[in-house]
Amino acid sequence: MMQTKKIQEQIAFTVFRLLGFLVLGVLLWILGFIVYNGISVISWEFIFSAPTDGMTGGGIFPAIVGTFYLIIGSTLFAFPLGIMSAIYTVEYTKNNWLTKCIRIMTNNLASIPSIVFGLFGMTLFVNTLGFGDSIIAGSLTLGLLILPVVIRTTEEALKAVPKTYRLGSTALGANKIQTIKRVVLPTAFPNIITGLILSIGRVSGETAPILFTVAAYFLPKLPHSIFDQVMALPYHLYVLATSGTDIEAARPIAYGTALVLIFIVLLMNSLAVIIKKRFEKNK
Amino acid sequence: MKRLIDTLIEQLIKMSGAVTEITVLLIIVFLFKEGAGLFNASEVEKGYTVLVHSENTVERLSPKELKEVFDGNIENWEKLGGKDEAIRIFRFDEIFSIYTEDELGKDYVLLPEKLEEVISADPTIIAYIPQKYLPTNLQGIKELAKMNISLTDFYIGKEWIPTATPAPLFGILPLLLGTLLVSFIAILIAIPLGVGVAIYLAEIANERVRKLLKPAIELLAGIPSVVYGFFGLVVIAPIIQKIGGLDLGETAFAGSLVLAIMALPTIISIAEDAMRTIPKAMRDASLALGATKWQTIYKVIIPFASSGIAAAVVLGIGRAIGETMAVLMVTGNAAVIPNSIFESVRTIPATIAAELGEAPGGGAHYQALFMLGCVLFIITLIISIVAEVISSRKIIKE
């Protein structure tokens, strides 16, 4: 009896291990494919100069800058709002129909396709509010897109804080908001950060929502107000891969752009891991 | 002072609690406002009208019939319930080859008259002209009855040809089935893989492997969909084409594979997080009762993490159904009802992204694309409500 159970366990574990390596293998294959093809074009000049020769030469500096603007804009909007919203659902409301409703809505917001956010952003920010194609319209659209991710991960992080912490704080005479500020948030902070980083990754890679709200194909000058358009890395990659007249000549640059994009995400993630580790040590 | 700030923050928190509802509400209002206009739009392209000779017994033609007539597939009025006569098609531009610019007068003031002459002279004619030049004198001419685009044409129409003239066909059935097919296959591939890897990471792998793999997979979640689409087009589609000996590489299956790969990091990351948040005491209790590690996993860990796994699956499905760029690049975008997964399909998001750019703002095509957005929205709403119900029911059972 015990024997069969052990064998069962062995089989199951082997299968899972294989799955793990299979998935990792596939993902590494894609990553390797891009690194292998893209590494040769990377240089200081590639990163710090503008495209030339009809997108078949030069660099991608304006697109990098644009992507950073969009990251900053969307996180400025989504992080405070999302974190506060999560605090509300976890700490303030009881488990009633309202919380349930908010949770369903958050879940649904998370599963709304990015192209629908693009449609929405176009009608509300670009047309109705009259922002035009601009950093602010794109940032708000992207901000809405990551809002549910921020809310969900913050919620999970807050829920993971043991109830005893809160009771202890209350017993010492702290009121609710003090408890949240001094006890709950610091404890949940590392987990919240991980969620935030994930959402930054999402912002830097999305194409569909910015198609009709902010992305420009070519800008001879860097943007200087939030009502300007910007070039963005993912959109730049899309046009390089499909729209130029000489796709073969633009391909090395496309690979290079993909590599830079992935590198930015890698940088963010490592940052997140470091922050998380430091906090865990201090605890 | 400090008190005041605290209260202020508290109020702010309470207000922001409603923010998701407001957003969802706004999305609904704006999408449906644009989309609903479709059903007030005329079947015939805006600004145009279809005329026949007054002796013609045909009163009305459906968009489908109009298309067949103007494509030359229906050549006799008898098939449309008229007399046994060959149909003569008259497109607006032909007027310029019959009359010179001078004959049409300054600013085309005489154009309506000339149109009337031409149309009333031929009892077998069907003419497609701008509303603006509709002859004032309708003797000898009959305007075909115009209907608004109907709900049934939209929801169960089998053809999506938004640029067909004179009457565009907005049948979303092929798009809807294409979207569901691609996503369903993708999820079928991704869920077992994703949850399996999550279990491996959370429960089986040792700490060192986990610390290495988890960030690696989270990083890969950040690879933009355009990159996956590009990879799918250059690498995956040709491989499938070769292995399967298919006529073409851009198939629903290629789309599903790319989508499955894309959804994996999200599913793994969230499902693993859910498993890790289970208190250690639960595991220890199970093991102490003599359960093996594997039994602990599928009797304790999975049921307890089910709400998190459900969330992962919902996000995965959401990403698959709504994924735009990657699918646009690999599925071939043929708007037909798919017979097998090795045929080309066109999905709803890809349709929106590809067509919105060239659809004249405010026209029926533009509105139809917003209506597609509404359909997409409703599908995801249903999915997330279902997932919510499933995950909450499981918790109660425990």
Added chain:
Amino acid sequence: MKKIILTTLTCALFGTSIYAQKIKGSDTVLPLTQKALETYKKENKSVAISVTGGGSGVGISSLLSGSTDIAQSSRKIKFDEKQKFAEAGKQVKEVIIAYDALSVVVHPANKVTKLTREQLEGIFTGKIKNWKEVGGEDLKIIPYSRETSSGTYEFFKESVLKNKNYMNGILSMPATGGIIQSVSQTKGAIGYVGFAYLNDNVKALHISYDKGKTFIAPTIENAKNKSYPIVRPLYYYYTIINATCKAFIDFVLTPKGQKVVSDAGYISVE
């Protein structure tokens, strides 16, 4: 809250007015405008114009709403679009900046080298399904088209299909690059692309518009002397024009600008 919205709105109005030079629209014209602007910038360092794709329809409706200064279009403005401008009390002006010739491409291994317009119509409307019907080997024809609403799609429909609709469920690629990619990989494939996109991985066919009497090779010379039949104009549309944009349009029409046009693989305006 209200104050914030009001301030943002005023900022928005103010903001758009300080940085107003935008060119927007057709993806076909996009590479051309980009290259022209790049060359133009070498002479006028201070020029601040942004170029965006999105499609001819987006360009023209942005022009109507005033969110772009020039709309680039690969098709002529539509009748009801023109009416909307008239309703808004705006006069829309049109400039032809270049011509684009479409070539029909097949897989390099395909034996067929020439087709008549009638045969092309049959293939793209789905009536001819096998290469042996047009003198090739026994192989299923897989026609690739551009997206249903691109200017290229509409022009091909007008010129080659004589306004008949494409076959139901034709494969449609979001961009011309996709067609080149797919045709070079698929043996039975046929597709249409602008001259600027041609490369060695695909074979361009000779086309006859006179029922097979003469087949014209797809070359720039033939397109220029108008013997090649599938040629269309590319447009800039504008309403009120400011000095910066006017100077740019003028530049595109100069010999220097037109050199950019032909270097990019398009056909210059005489």
